[in-house]
Amino acid sequence: MSAMPTGEAGVQVLVPHWLASPERVQLATAVRAALGNPAVHPVAALHLEDVLTELHVAAARDAVWPASAARVRLATGWDADVLPVRLSVAELTAVLALCALPHGLRDRLCVAGA
Amino acid sequence: MSAFGPGSSAGLLQRLRPSRIDLADLLDVVSAVLPGLAGPQVRVELVRRPSAGSALLVEEDERTLRVDLADLADDMTRAGVAPTPDGMTAALHSWVAHRPVADASAAAAGIAVLDWADAARAAVGWRVVVRRGDLTLPWVPVPGTAPGQLAPTRSAAMGRSGEVELAFHVEGPVALWSHPSMPVLATTVLVAPERLLGRVTDAGLPVDDVHVVVTPHRPVACAGRSVAARLAGESSEASVTLPWERVADLPWL
Numbered sequence: 001m002s003a004m005p006t007g008e009a010g011v012q013v014l015v016p017h018w019l020a021s022p023e024r025v026q027l028a029t030a031v032r033a034a035l036g037n038p039a040v041h042p043v044a045a046l047h048l049e050d051v052l053t054e055l056h057v058a059a060a061r062d063a064v065w066p067a068s069a070a071r072v073r074l075a076t077g078w079d080a081d082v083l084p085v086r087l088s089v090a091e092l093t094a095v096l097a098l099c100a101l102p103h104g105l106r107d108r109l110c111v112a113g114a
Numbered sequence: 115m116s117a118f119g120p121g122s123s124a125g126l127l128q129r130l131r132p133s134r135i136d137l138a139d140l141l142d143v144v145s146a147v148l149p150g151l152a153g154p155q156v157r158v159e160l161v162r163r164p165s166a167g168s169a170l171l172v173e174e175d176e177r178t179l180r181v182d183l184a185d186l187a188d189d190m191t192r193a194g195v196a197p198t199p200d201g202m203t204a205a206l207h208s209w210v211a212h213r214p215v216a217d218a219s220a221a222a223a224g225i226a227v228l229d230w231a232d233a234a235r236a237a238v239g240w241r242v243v244v245r246r247g248d249l250t251l252p253w254v255p256v257p258g259t260a261p262g263q264l265a266p267t268r269s270a271a272m273g274r275s276g277e278v279e280l281a282f283h284v285e286g287p288v289a290l291w292s293h294p295s296m297p298v299l300a301t302t303v304l305v306a307p308e309r310l311l312g313r314v315t316d317a318g319l320p321v322d323d324v325h326v327v328v329t330p331h332r333p334v335a336c337a338g339r340s341v342a343a344r345l346a347g348e349s350s351e352a353s354v355t356l357p358w359e360r361v362a363d364l365p366w367l
Binding site: 055 | 290337
């Protein structure tokens, strides 16, 4: 038995975006609002669903392995509620194109790896 | 953490320039605290050897741990133990507490958990651990012990694991089990995979292709295959992801 291949989520590069808790709430709210729009293309909707999943997974990842994010927070001085939300290019593109984001959050997401 | 306890976790400066534990001072402390180091089943003896130096001996049933006092002093120095009577006393108590687990203790109180199968941290297997105060220590069967003699202890440990109270938390599509004070016990949830699946069902999560993500000594995560892959694949930490049905097939270490 060995570690399982990363599968469908692993074939794409996921870039971390370090977001505080209020920013993650803003992102989730904006994504849900966009998903409520019937004009959103089904493929884009899947990407947006994956963004919602990642917001949960980011919190779960920090619950299981808190040390790595804690080291980054220690080095940067970021608050304890800042977590890496890892998004693919397709997911980020869907968010930026289809979601009504606060300016500050949009600016943060536009900076890769920020 | 060293065998001398969390109190010996020195800061960087102290690790770079540790205060030396003097052998004569350690001998004085051992002589003074020796009676308090022993327990009902634990014998602790200071063996004085004029030509070869003194040694500390700990015995519990069939298990024996023996260390030259000079080596113990060096180990304490490296671990950053404070060179004071109190520091050395605490380190000695911790060292005795880290003694090997005897067969009788494992049979009477062992708990089954998952642990790394090798140094590469690529696989996991079952291991019996015993709680000793704030510690959980592995039981290492004596090499050559017949499998039939190990089975009752392992079976009883599996039974006790099923009784360990764990915290259950749902984070979106991910179910998480953790232990509030002894992280190593989180994997006890996996002794009863069907019950694990029941909790996932009760939480309203999808039960198709459920996988578990295991890092020994960390909370256990459970989710669908793609979510589990996303969880584990984007972490720099070692973990093993496997279908829930395969947990029952994991080997004993």
